[in-house]
Amino acid sequence: MKEGLRQSMAWLHTWTGLLLGWLLFAMFATGTAAYFQDEITRWMQPEVTGRPDPVVAAEGAVRFLQTTAPDAKRWFITPPNSRSATTQVFWQPDGDRPRGSRRDTSATLDGQGRKIEARETRGGTFLYRFHFDLHYLPVIWARYLVGIAAMFMLVAILSGVITHKKIFADFFMLRFGKGQRSWLDAHNVTAVLALPFHLMITFTGLVTLATLYMPWGIAANYASPDSFFDTVFAQSEEVERSGKPVPLAPVGAMMRTASAEWHGAGVGFLSVSNPGDATATVSLTRAPEDAIGSRGPQLTLDGTTGRRLDASVSKGAALETESVMIGLHAGRFAEWGLRWLYFLSGVGGTIMVGSGLVLWTVKRRARLPDPERPHFGFRLVERLNVAAIAGLGAGLATYFLANRLLPLRMEARADWEVHSLFIAWAAVLIWALVRPARRVWIEALALAALLFAAVPFVNALTTPRNLFASFAAGDWLFAAFDAVMLLLAAGFGWAARKAARPRSVRAPRRAPQASDTVAAA
Amino acid sequence: MATKASRSKGAGRWNVAARTLAAIPANYVLTSLAIACLARLLPMRPEEASVAATLFSFALFAVLALIAFAVRSVVRLWLAMVGAGLLLGGGLWLSIVTGGRL
Structure with missing residues (x-):
């Protein structure tokens, strides 16, 4: 590595x-899709409608659990x-x-605390x-x-920034239909446009599991x-049941107490210890x-009287920073506008990684001894x-289709939805391994396009909530x-x-510039 | 990587292997030692110091990984890493032996 810094970073x-x-x-x-995980779950359970009140729903849940x-x-x-x-x-x-299956100790309830009769899905x-x-x-x-x-990823982002000296000048360059240059431009534009997002999301992602990866601190x-x-x-502290039965005080009132303490913010989670007992x-x-x-x-209340027992002490600066970093990663606080921005940035990141992968083969194809x-390595990466x-x-499209097409009362239905995703994925992998290289991109991309296009149609055929009905009803989700x-x-x-276009429509070769040689390193 | 005519391909491979070992396993050990020392030195409550050091660890690891591929001499890279590791390890050992843990 006697070359300069930028060559070694490239x-x-x-x-x-x-x-x-x-x-x-x-x-x-999948992380990008997960910014809409609740919405995806709602789409995957079309039987569930309504906008239940959290306090009423929590009281209903207590009745169910009792x-x-x-x-x-x-x-x-x-709630x-x-x-x-x-x-x-x-x-x-x-x-x-011994803990049995999680299915025996959990349930999904509606706004009144009844077990919902919706299709089984992991959504x-x-x-x-x-x-x-x-x-x-x-x-x-x-x-x-x-x-x-x-x-x-973090190392790739940092070395990518160092490599790309003209990062902001090149950002305004997106040359379509020019082979390798277009791939490079697509990679640069999606990388630079959301660079702060990529850095933030990668770093905070590591922080979410920080004590697993770096327990030595x-x-x-x-x-x-x-x-x-x-x-x-x-x-x-876990307290033994006293054995003296005392009914639980209404949780609705407790939730209102907590909301008042938090200046009107709602309650996201309740945990009840020793329910129905004096303790x-x-x-x-x-x-x-x-x-x-x-x-x-957190706020802890006495379960029989609703009296305030304990409140979490405010955290120090480091723990607060960690909490905010994890919160930034998960984006649960985001309102609609910001949530879509998160989603679009994630799409940008997905395209950045995908175009980077393709760029590896595009750059090397021209320099192969015998194109x-x-x-073997080239063929492997390509496939x-x-x-x-x-x-x-x-x-992913198959996962959504399976949700609509598998029999509603099927045994292990939720598992089979997930298996469908991997069966389709594995099928494309096998297809990619056996087909000629020139055809395989076209066929696999066209297949993905067809499957995604089929989702709204299958949804319209299998549920009453089709695209037109949704628009008419103002069902934006x-x-x-x-x-x-x-x-x-x-x-x-x-x-x-694009993949179907013959390769001869490549950009006319220009005299190589400094940035090209670096990028091709 | 552009291989220079003056350098044989084998030497390039050893070079990359030595840097990769430095950038991943050795880097992990060194980063762990550094943030363990930091967790003991930071003037905060112990849980705060531990978390602050842990948060910093990923930035340190990433930068050390870049350095492992950026410096010219692999020998000096390894000498510096081993030296820093011994220094930090010794300091950490002393600190724990004398100060104890919670």
């Missing part, structure tokens, strides 16, 4: 970007908010019996979890893998990590949509690019979902058309 940018680029593409795409799990150690209630229409409840059974939550837990492999491995990928001061977590998240306590946490910080303040018979980019698109599907179809279709 080399580093190329290889950090490529090695985990396919995983990063999937993380960016009949379903009266002896539980703890109840956890997530609906401005984005979701259902209440999620989860309970921790009494005693130390947008699956895309959110896949973003950092992946699927079909142990969560802890997935999280380390995702963390390594995020660190590669805690280990330096604490012999056991538990004592650190006890200090930071002051969990109320019951209720902890309320502020709704995530009312402030950036991911760990809102008709590329070496994996197709599978990662077009394959994931086809998989369903209308926007269908519109985004059509836009994705158009995007993939346009890409397929």
Whole structure:
């Protein structure tokens, strides 16, 4: 590495970007979708309608839990908010019996506390979890893998900025239909346009799992990590049931007390310890949509009287910073305008990673010794690019189609929706491996476009909530979902058309400039 | 990477391997030691100091990774990293032995 700084950084940018680029593409795409996870879940449960009141819904959830799990150690209630229409409840059974399936100790309820009769689906939550837990492999491995990928991303961003000296001048250059130059421009424009976003989202993403990736800051001061977590998240001590039954005081009044304490902000989460007992306590946490910080303040009340017991102490500067960083990453506080900006920035990031991957092959194709018979590494990257980019698109569209097409009462329906995604993805991968290179981009991109275009039509055939009905009823959520599907179809279709153009329409070769040689390094 | 005619391909490979080892595993050890020292030195409450140091660790790791590929001499890179590691490790050991942990 005797070359200059920019050459070595260009080399580093190329290889950090490529090695985990396919995983990063999937993380960016599903993470972007996860900004609308609640909306996606609502689209995937078209039976659920209405806009329930959170306080009424929480009281309904308590009634449900009083009949379903009266002896539980703890109840956890997530009431609906401005984005979701259902209440999620989860309970921790009494005693130390081995934990059964989560399905036996959780339920989705409507605004009155009745179990909802909607199709079984993991909805947008699956895309959110896949973003950092992946699927079909142990969560802890997935999280380390995702963390390594995020660190590669951070290094790729920094080395990319150093490489690209004329970053802001080139930003205003987007040359269409010029082969390699267009790919380079697309990569630069999406990278620079949202550069602060990319840096922020990558860094804060690492922070969300910081103590997993870098536990040594805690280990330096604490012999056991538990004592650190006890200090930071002051969990109320677990108290044995007294055995004296006392009914729970109304949670509605408790929620109003908490809201008043938080200057009108809503309650996002309730946890009830020892419900129905004289020792019951209720902890309320502020709704995530009312402030950036991911760990809102908590208020603990006596469960039988509603008397205030304890409030979380305000955090120090470092913990507050961490909380805000995680909140910035998850974007739960974002209103509609900002949420769309998050989404668009995420789309930009997805295109940045995808165009970067394609650029690797485009740059090398011209310099191959024999372009008709590329070496193994080149062929592998080329095929994996197709599978990662077009394959994931086809998989996501299939996930939504499966939600509408699988039998409503099917056994393990939610699991099969998820399997459908991976079956479609794997099918594209196999297709990409066996087909001739020239055809495979066109076919895979066209397939993704067709599948996305099919979503609104299948939705119209299988539910009454079609695009026109949604517009007429002012149901912007369903209308926007269908519109985004059509836009994705158009995007993939346009890409397929571009890929179908014969290669001879390449840009006339110019004399190479300094920036070209660096970019080609 | 543009290989210069004067340099054999094998040497380039060793160069990259040595830098990659420095940039990933050695960097992780060095970053861990540095932020562990930082967590003990920062004049804050211990939980605050631990979190502040942890937040800083990702920036430190990323910059050290860039440096590992930017400096000219691989030998000096490794000497500097091993030296810094021994210094930080020794300091951390002393601090924990004398001050203890919570």
